[in-house]
Amino acid sequence: MKILTVTDLFIKKEVVETALREKLCHIENLQIENFSVDFPITPLQYSDGEVTEFVGSEEDIIERISDVDHLVVHTSPITKRVLEHAKQLKSISVTRGGAINVNIEAATKMNLPVFNTPGRNxxxxxxxxxxxxxxxxxxxxxxxxxxxxxxxxxxxxxxxxxxxxxxxxxxxxxxxxxxxxxxxxxxxxxxxxxxxxxxxxxxxxxxxxxxxxxxxxxxxxxxxxxxxxxxxxxxxxxxxxxxxxxxxxxxxxxxxxxxxxxxxxxxxxxxxxxxxxxxxxxxxxxxxxxxxxxxxxxxxxTNHIAGASRNAVKISAEIMAEDLNAFLEGREVKNLVNKDYDK
Known part of the structure; x- marks a missing residue:
């Protein structure tokens, strides 16, 4: 099983991977690959399009997602175009409260559950x-x-x-x-x-x-x-x-x-x-x-730092890993965004 984690300078690769390996320790041949963007050095971009708040480009994800089973992402744009290149994708985990960098409608139509981490900060x-x-x-x-x-x-x-x-x-x-x-x-x-x-x-x-x-x-x-x-x-x-x-x-x-x-x-x-x-x-x-x-x-x-704490990152990673593990084990996922996706 292959997981792609898209992290940054706040949601750290090491914290996310540690949480995943602890919760998914029962899975054999677990492969975790990572790509990082430079948020918050590059600030959030705002748009009236299909995703409204993001950092990075579609191409960054497209060139890495074709053989990925599960995607873990913080701020990168997960558009319909990105999802069309995700041939093996089974779930999307967003390590933030609002999954506004994901095209939820497109994910739902493709039978992809989207999980978020409300209350993390x-x-x-x-x-x-x-x-x-x-x-x-x-x-x-x-x-x-x-x-x-x-x-x-x-x-x-x-x-x-x-x-x-x-x-x-x-x-x-x-x-x-x-x-x-x-x-x-x-x-x-x-x-x-x-x-x-x-x-x-x-x-x-x-x-x-x-x-x-x-x-x-x-x-x-x-x-x-x-x-x-x-x-x-x-x-x-x-x-x-x-x-x-x-x-x-x-x-x-x-x-x-x-x-x-x-x-x-x-x-x-x-x-x-x-x-x-x-x-x-x-x-x-x-x-x-x-x-x-x-x-x-x-x-x-202050410059939008109220939610910036190390506790928030750890909580986010733990919530994400717990929900992904529940999904893989066929249990109810606590933080499912698109509850109407076709299971």
Whole structure:
């Protein structure tokens, strides 16, 4: 049996192969071949085509896939054209939560199951999100930058430049999936009030309260986004939305850039509609050098690294290997994307 792993500088070849060999140790003549792309040095490309987020070329996979039984891939584009060259392929494992670099419709028509690894980095993103709450409210990034420049800024010890601690804040969470729930659990140790808006759930942690959207917007001191990108949520965070927030509010986005209208956000931040923001994702990535957000002092910016942890890579590889093993043994696969493929 031959497995092709397509890895990169985040999802490391060694971690993936170790997980596969541990789970598939019962398989004789297991052959694992690898090809690596240079993500994240080459950033994700975005497209309106059959795959929407990827790194690399179809040709890279086509020239290697003809005799492959099982494909393990992170960001490379698995298009209909690629699949047409996969004469022996029996499954596709995607080592990320969203299999948006795979043409699911084409795979389904070819009777190829697609597995993903949801929740692989939920703890990493949750920790990072709370870190941004603290960094933005306690001037950590701003103080670092000025101190690094040799400037000892006393302003950050002045009352008017300080903030209330998280224990005095109302935290609003929009979306209560894996990440939103873990943020909520982490916040239990800070003693803050947590409000949750998610129209698809009916129960939250004991330290939180499920509320209507308008209540969330008018009461939250920090509003943190944890929704999926859908036609309904794309551009949802616009000027009309932000005008309902407190003028002292902080917007935090560690989810996806398309949720926010960034032109409206810039206007809101410069006109006092909201006070500040902490952003890990953007409208287009990498962020343009001339983006006006880069010139603002009331924003903490990071370059889409909330999900980057070694734990996330290990979890991803283990979930992938477990599901592939279940498939090979004829057991139910936990994370099957195209449940309607013809078994």
């Amino acid at each position: 939920s703890s990493a993103v949750a920790e990072f999100t709370v870190g941004l709450f603290i960094a933005e409210t306690r001037n950590i990034a701003r103080s670092h930058e000025t101190t690094r420049q040799g400037k000892w800024i006393d302003d950050y010890y002045m009352y008017d430049k300080t903030e209330y601690e998280l224990s005095s804040k109302v935290i609003g969470l929009m979306g209560y999936g894996n990440i939103g729930e873990k943020v909520c659990k982490l916040l239990s140790g800070f003693g803050c009030k947590v409000l949750v808006y998610d129209p698809y759930i009916s129960q939250v942690e004991s330290n939180a309260e499920l509320v209507a959207l308008d209540t969330l917007l008018t009461e939250a001191d920090i509003l943190s986004l944890h929704m999926r990108v859908t036609p309904e949520t794309t551009g949802m965070i616009n000027m009309e939305f932000m005008k309902k927030m407190k003028p002292s509010a902080i917007l935090v986005n560690t989810a996806r850039g398309p949720l926010v209208n960034y032109s409206d956000l810039y206007e809101a931040l410069t006109s006092g509609i909201i006070a500040r923001a902490a952003l890990d994702t953007f409208e287009s990535e990498p962020i343009a050098e001339e983006d006006p957000l880069l010139k603002l002092d009331n924003v903490t910016l």
